Amino acid sequence: MKRRDLLKLAGLLSFASATYAFGYDKKLVKNTNDMKVKDPTHPTDFEYKHLPEIKIGDKDKKGYSLVEVSIGQHGIIHPSTAKHWIYEIDLYVDGKEVSKVSLEPIESRGYLASRVKLDGVKEISATSRCTLHGNYTYSMKV
Numbered sequence: 001m002k003r004r005d006l007l008k009l010a011g012l013l014s015f016a017s018a019t020y021a022f023g024y025d026k027k028l029v030k031n032t033n034d035m036k037v038k039d040p041t042h043p044t045d046f047e048y049k050h051l052p053e054i055k056i057g058d059k060d061k062k063g064y065s066l067v068e069v070s071i072g073q074h075g076i077i078h079p080s081t082a083k084h085w086i087y088e089i090d091l092y093v094d095g096k097e098v099s100k101v102s103l104e105p106i107e108s109r110g111y112l113a114s115r116v117k118l119d120g121v122k123e124i125s126a127t128s129r130c131t132l133h134g135n136y137t138y139s140m141k142v
C-alpha cells in the first residue's frame, strides 16, 4: 500500500470514529456501588425491580445449557429510559465471569442469554448494573 493510500485510510478511520459513537454515554452512569437487599427473605418491590432472574433452559448436543437472565423479579420489570436503565449484566458460574452484555437505553432492556457448561457447577449468579441505583447480584444453587 502506498503512503498516499495509507493517509487516505487514516483520514477515513478518523472521520468514522468521530462520526459514529458506539456504546452508551458513560457519563449517565451515576451509581456504581454494590447494593445489598436489606431483608433477603422479603425484598421490596424496588429491590425486586433490580434483581436478576435466572432461568436455566435446555442443554444442547455439546453440553451447553441455555441460561437466560432477565432484570426484575416477580414480574416487576426495570425501566429502560434515557437516563435510567440497566446498562450491563454479568453472568458468573461458581464465581467466574462467563458472559457479559452491554445495553443501550430505550431500545433494549435488561436481558442476557448465553450457552454455558453447567456440569459440576454449584452456583450461578448474575449482576445487574443500573445507571441510577447501582449493582444488584442474585445467586442460585444449581
Ligand SMILES: [Fe+2]
Binding pocket: 050, 078, 084, 085, 130, 131, 132, 133
Ligand atoms: Fe434502577
